[in-house]
Structure formats: structure tokens, C-alpha cells
Amino acid sequence: MAANGRYAIGWICAVATEFVAARLVLDAEHGQPQYLAPCDTNQYCLGSIGDHNVVITVLPEARYRHGTSAAATVVTNMLNSFPNVRIGLAVGLGVGASNETKDIRLGDIVVSTSRADENGDLHYDCGKFLQNKPFERARMLHRSPTVLRTAIAGLRADHEINGHLIEEVIEDTLTKYSNLRRKYGRPSEESESHHIRPDHCTEGCALPTGDGFLTSPDRDEDDRIMIHYGTINSSNRLMRDAKTRDRVSTEENILCFEKEAALLMDLLPCVAIRGICGYSNSPPNQDWQRYAALVAAAYAKELLLVMVPRSVEGEDRAQRH
Known part of the structure; x- marks a missing residue:
């Protein structure tokens, strides 16, 4: 039995695939709560x-x-059972919204960060996507805690200099759990190239294949997984209308859409980390969901490895409700 007071980091998943991916990247499991x-x-x-x-x-x-x-109910329960949790990681799947400066593809990662002129990381819109009307921004949520923003900045610099270790983490994980390689390994590139890309992508972003689908220019091997930093939109439902999605993502510089992280920020200071498994103007790509969940979990692992435990302990405990 593991003592509940030992745990300072809460990791929240929305679906079983994300839960499996999170468990796979652990260095060790500790058993059941006390x-x-x-x-x-x-x-x-x-x-x-x-x-x-x-x-x-x-x-x-x-x-x-x-x-x-x-998500709010689950987090509230967790905080009541684990009173020393101080920060959170909302790790899982999202759908990408490429724009003129961001070529976001299946298997990429989006990390919630805010611009200097904003007060938070995530737009929360309550599903108010009104076609041909101004985007109704309900509010901006609180910034991620300092310890997470500092760690992200440091990790981002490390990646700029030395490259990321996402694929190495995934390979080590799938070597350890070889029975899951077929399910959680990277899908074929054909699966990506025959997935509908966002409508407004520039010429360098997507190219017609002649069969009604779009394909993307090849990336260098070192750039096969790209990490994007910016605003994530969170609401009770995913945006499916392509024109509205494109307008909102352009106006608000949104890179990714998802469903759970919004209220987490009110209950638990956290960062959202999303593996891209689809585009919001097309159906989810089932082939990419497991891999995208593992990619997001691998980034979360890298992030934790650059953080000093004492810096986490210096954060205030999350408020109980």
C-alpha cells in the first residue's frame, strides 16, 4: 500500500487509451492507495x-x-484522497488546427502556453461556436503554475539545442512492453497522408493527391514529431465545423481543440499536453489515437525529468472543494 501523502503531482486522463499510455511511461508502479x-x-x-x-x-x-x-468531479475526488497534490498534468488526445505558421500533423504534440499579453493558457467557450458570428470567448483561465512554466521553458531550450527524446522514450517503452508495439507504435505514413488536412493550410502545408485527400510534404527524420506551444481551446464539445474552426483558430491563434482541461485549471494548477490524433474538420483517425496518447505521455515524462521535486513541493497545495 502506498502512502497517499507522498504524491504531489496529479496526472489526469480522459479515456482508457490515455490511462494506458500514462502507465506505460512510468519508471515504477507503487500499488494501491493507502x-x-x-x-x-x-x-x-x-x-x-x-x-x-x-x-x-x-x-x-x-x-x-x-x-x-x-473532469471536475474526478479531480475533486483525487484532491480529497491525495491532500499533498500541488500541480497537475492534463495529458491526452487533441485535434489539431494548423495555421499559416504552424504545420500541425498527426502524432505531433501541443503544449498549452500563453502569450505575454494573455492571462492564461486555455480558452473555454462552453460550446458557443456560432457560424458567421464573432467568437464568444467566455474567459481565459489561470496561467500554469510557475514551476511548470519554468520547466517548459527549460525543456524547450534543451530541445532547440539537442533535439527532443520523445521517440527514444517511446522506443524504450515499447521495447519493455513489446506486446503493445503493434497497437501503440507509429502508424504508417499512408494513414497520415490520407487523412483530410485543414481547409486553409498553405501550399507548404498540404498537397492534393488526386483522389480527394491531401498529403503533406515530407519532414526530416529528426522532425518527424514536432512540439508546438500555444493556446489550446477547451469546451464541452469538439468543434466540427471547418469554417468556424478555421476562423476561430486564426482569430485566437488556437493550435488545438479538446474537451477536458478547461475546468481542471480552476481546481488544480496544471498544463495541458495533447497528442494530435485528428483534425477538427474530419472524423477522428482511429489509427493514430494510441500512438498520439503515448507521444503526449512521453513529453510529460520528459517534462517531469527536468523538474526538481523540491520546486514542486514549494507550490501551494491545491484547494480542496
Whole structure:
């Protein structure tokens, strides 16, 4: 039994695929919690990455369709059972919105960061996507905690100089869990090239194949997985209308759309890390979901490995509700 007070980092997943990916990148699992708070029905996995102890939880499958409200309940339960949790990681799947300066592809990563003139990382719009009307921004959420923003800045610099280790983390993981390589390994490039790309992509972003699909120029081997930093839009439903999506992403410089992270910021200071498994003007690409979940988890692992445990402990405990 693992003592609940040892865990300072909460890792929240929306679906089982993300939960599996999170468990795969742990250095060690610690067994079951010592206790659970009354009415806490969450499922947990306790483990460690480097010197950090991490508690991972997942939304119940029936609640996933409720998006932010389900996430709020799960996080509240976690904070009541693990009173020393200070920061959170919202790690999982998202759909990309490329623009003129960002070529976002399947298997890429988007990390929530804010511009200097903004107060937070995530737009929360309550599903108010009104075609041909101004985008209704409900609010900007709080910035990620300083310890996470500092670690992201440092990791970003390391990647600029030395390149990232995402593929190395994935290869080590799939070597350890070789039975999952077929499910969680990178899909074929044909699967990516025959997925519909965003409508407004520039000529360097997507090219017609002649069969109604779009393909993308080849990337260098070192750039096969790109990490993008910027604004993530979170709401109770994903944006499916291509014209509205393109307008909103351009006006607000949004790189990614997802469903859960918005209310997490009110309950638990966190950063959103999303592996891209589709584009919001086309159906989700089932072939890429497991790999995208593992890519996001691998980035989260890299992020934790550059963080000093003492800096996490210096953050205030998340408020209980």
C-alpha cells in the first residue's frame, strides 16, 4: 500500500487509451492507495518518474461525453484522497488546427502556453461556436503554475539545442512492453497522408493527391514529431465545423481543440499536453489515437525529468472543494 501523502503531482486522463499510455511511461508502479476519501470512486495508478511520485486517474467511460463537468468531479475526488497534490498534468488526445505558421500533423504534440499579453493558457467557450458570428470567448483561465512554466521553458531550450527524446522514450517503452508495439507504435505514413488536412493550410502545408485527400510534404527524420506551444481551446464539445474552426483558430491563434482541461485549471494548477490524433474538420483517425496518447505521455515524462521535486513541493497545495 502506498502512502497517499507522498504524491504531489496529479496526472489526469480522459479515456482508457490515455490511462494506458500514462502507465506505460512510468519508471515504477507503487500499488494501491493507502485509503480513499468518502465517495471517491476514481480508479488510480500510483507510480514514479525520476524522483517524482505521480498519481494517475482517468474519467469513467460513461462520463467522458460530459467533458469538463466529469473532469471536475474526478479531480475533486483525487484532491480529497491525495491532500499533498500541488500541480497537475492534463495529458491526452487533441485535434489539431494548423495555421499559416504552424504545420500541425498527426502524432505531433501541443503544449498549452500563453502569450505575454494573455492571462492564461486555455480558452473555454462552453460550446458557443456560432457560424458567421464573432467568437464568444467566455474567459481565459489561470496561467500554469510557475514551476511548470519554468520547466517548459527549460525543456524547450534543451530541445532547440539537442533535439527532443520523445521517440527514444517511446522506443524504450515499447521495447519493455513489446506486446503493445503493434497497437501503440507509429502508424504508417499512408494513414497520415490520407487523412483530410485543414481547409486553409498553405501550399507548404498540404498537397492534393488526386483522389480527394491531401498529403503533406515530407519532414526530416529528426522532425518527424514536432512540439508546438500555444493556446489550446477547451469546451464541452469538439468543434466540427471547418469554417468556424478555421476562423476561430486564426482569430485566437488556437493550435488545438479538446474537451477536458478547461475546468481542471480552476481546481488544480496544471498544463495541458495533447497528442494530435485528428483534425477538427474530419472524423477522428482511429489509427493514430494510441500512438498520439503515448507521444503526449512521453513529453510529460520528459517534462517531469527536468523538474526538481523540491520546486514542486514549494507550490501551494491545491484547494480542496
